[in-house]
Amino acid sequence: MTLTPIITEFWDDPKLYTLDGYRSHGGYRALASALKQDPDAIIGTIKDSGLRGRGGAGFPTGLKWSFVPQNDGKPHYLVVNADESEPGACKDIPIMMANPHALVEGVIISSFAIRANHAFIYIRGEVPEAIRRVANAIEQARAAGLIGKNILGSGFDLEVVAHSGAGAYICGEETALLDSLEGFRGQPRLKPPFPAVAGLYASPTVINNVETIANIPYIVDRGVEWFRQFGTEKSPGFKVFAVSGHVNRPGIYEAPLGITMRELLDYAGGMRDGRPVKFWLPGGSSVPMLTADHLDIPMTYEDMATAGTMLGTGTPMLFDDTVSVVKAVTRWLEFYKHESCGKCTPCREGTYWITGVLEKFEHGHGTEAEVETLVGLCGQIAGRSFCALGDAAATPYPAALKYFREEFLAATTTSADEQFDPVASYVFAGAVAR
Amino acid sequence: MAITEATREQMQQLAARYPQPRSALLPMLHLVQSVEGEVTTDGIEACADVLSITPAEVKAVSTFYTMYKRKPVGKHHIGVCINTLCGLLGGDAVYDALSERLGVGHDQPTADGEFWLERIECQAACTHAPVMTVDWEFMDDVTPTSAVDIVDRLARGEQVASTRGPVIRDFRATEHTLAFPLDGLADEGNPVDAKMLAGLAVAKERGMSAPTSTKEG
Numbered sequence: 001m002t003l004t005p006i007i008t009e010f011w012d013d014p015k016l017y018t019l020d021g022y023r024s025h026g027g028y029r030a031l032a033s034a035l036k037q038d039p040d041a042i043i044g045t046i047k048d049s050g051l052r053g054r055g056g057a058g059f060p061t062g063l064k065w066s067f068v069p070q071n072d073g074k075p076h077y078l079v080v081n082a083d084e085s086e087p088g089a090c091k092d093i094p095i096m097m098a099n100p101h102a103l104v105e106g107v108i109i110s111s112f113a114i115r116a117n118h119a120f121i122y123i124r125g126e127v128p129e130a131i132r133r134v135a136n137a138i139e140q141a142r143a144a145g146l147i148g149k150n151i152l153g154s155g156f157d158l159e160v161v162a163h164s165g166a167g168a169y170i171c172g173e174e175t176a177l178l179d180s181l182e183g184f185r186g187q188p189r190l191k192p193p194f195p196a197v198a199g200l201y202a203s204p205t206v207i208n209n210v211e212t213i214a215n216i217p218y219i220v221d222r223g224v225e226w227f228r229q230f231g232t233e234k235s236p237g238f239k240v241f242a243v244s245g246h247v248n249r250p251g252i253y254e255a256p257l258g259i260t261m262r263e264l265l266d267y268a269g270g271m272r273d274g275r276p277v278k279f280w281l282p283g284g285s286s287v288p289m290l291t292a293d294h295l296d297i298p299m300t301y302e303d304m305a306t307a308g309t310m311l312g313t314g315t316p317m318l319f320d321d322t323v324s325v326v327k328a329v330t331r332w333l334e335f336y337k338h339e340s341c342g343k344c345t346p347c348r349e350g351t352y353w354i355t356g357v358l359e360k361f362e363h364g365h366g367t368e369a370e371v372e373t374l375v376g377l378c379g380q381i382a383g384r385s386f387c388a389l390g391d392a393a394a395t396p397y398p399a400a401l402k403y404f405r406e407e408f409l410a411a412t413t414t415s416a417d418e419q420f421d422p423v424a425s426y427v428f429a430g431a432v433a434r
Numbered sequence: 435m436a437i438t439e440a441t442r443e444q445m446q447q448l449a450a451r452y453p454q455p456r457s458a459l460l461p462m463l464h465l466v467q468s469v470e471g472e473v474t475t476d477g478i479e480a481c482a483d484v485l486s487i488t489p490a491e492v493k494a495v496s497t498f499y500t501m502y503k504r505k506p507v508g509k510h511h512i513g514v515c516i517n518t519l520c521g522l523l524g525g526d527a528v529y530d531a532l533s534e535r536l537g538v539g540h541d542q543p544t545a546d547g548e549f550w551l552e553r554i555e556c557q558a559a560c561t562h563a564p565v566m567t568v569d570w571e572f573m574d575d576v577t578p579t580s581a582v583d584i585v586d587r588l589a590r591g592e593q594v595a596s597t598r599g600p601v602i603r604d605f606r607a608t609e610h611t612l613a614f615p616l617d618g619l620a621d622e623g624n625p626v627d628a629k630m631l632a633g634l635a636v637a638k639e640r641g642m643s644a645p646t647s648t649k650e651g
Contacts, residue, residue, distance in 0.1 A: 008631075090558045268632070331516075422527075
């Protein structure tokens, strides 16, 4: 399958981030046509396109929009989830830095469709460069009459705010994000009610990922049929894949959904030094890992599910045979423990206990019985936590155990660093493999 | 530095951006750090005052988010990603080298007030591993040697540019950007580098492109 640069097509134009640069490549053409349509028709277009959320869950975007009650007399809000913090995910920040107007144009069209007059782009605080480029794009759009009162004479009013977070992975969970955006600690809310009915300030709210929204102008401009020529029936469209790890050319690769990891890996120049893939994760640390046996599975929502994992953020991380899976999993659990918001007991206590036991394995002090103890601990969290963070924390270990049981058993006597020289995994020159 | 009437006015401006003023609390706390170099009691009280909530409510929020510090951060915040991918690809060695160079551990300031070192979680730049940040601007693809060199140059007051962003200013300046992102630096330094163009380059080399119209038939 070939690469298909669409959102990334003009990223080599250093002026793409400016209004004039974006317009020179057809930017804001979709907005002009959208504002002449019935908002419901746009919702219909996005529904028909089959676009699914690019933030990880893959929920159909048009369907989400259609849940917003109309003519309810309440203000509606669009909130863009730009809190990209999932370990391995690094595609929204590049989109915001390279092509911020695609996001802004998508925000305006989407807000028009769901009848929102106020939109917020919640960007994690740790990336000032993305924040300043998005804020700059908003300001340029405002100066050009594309944001504000009576946009392009349509009678549609919209305010857009670029909002900085302050360091909390949990704020990528949409209801925690809403609490954070309201100025509270970012802790998830009980659902239902869902945000489409009672979201920001208890008003109907749509929350979409950056890449999802950046798709909107292209679909509106080029049509459903055009969009559906990419991908599969259940996973239509294209994806900004970010390939990282022990590959020769890590980076951004945009391709139709349905491309395989093997094809993407080929474009990324293969594994360094021709080493084998030991394990890889299709989209973030919260999805179960796969091995070299799974490189030919199409990268779609449905095929990844069949393989027992998820497409997630579509940002594959590949690790070669120098890496200790025990150490990798332990580090992810240390992350989930650090990021657990503390609201619910299974996640707060469970991440603490799993991490503690895993750290014993990392240091070569695990026991055979504890291999099973960890299975039990993960089982006590999965499906029992308040939000998906707990489920995510319960994911890496069982997946790793499925393929690498012997490595955990070896870690009952031998530490991860004794099993695998950590220096061999380093990517910089001077790091010599054992 | 102290919270002045001008700071309070800026807080009011932030609050006015939102349908409900409390939404401005996170940016307001960034503003406090830009003025005070940390979240101070004065800053908390000013936020509470402007938003008509209690200082306890503000404090509860400030302690939830890792970017807010209750000790003076100093001139530069140094972050090293130690999540699995960056850490195992060399971030661990980068962190160790910086910890040795600076003589401090995780989430600690140096005695001279020049640096704050922190083991940070995934910075959304895994394609550029191992990743370091200076005042939250990207320093991509670092090694232990290059990371220490960056700190040495900063310590000597030399100009250091982010690999995907502007010339490094200081921690407080970045915190001000997080409150008021129109800092005039959007045109400085092109953040779109070879790794972000990797797929586009391969596509061009191999003559691949996406159809811009619907497939015939």
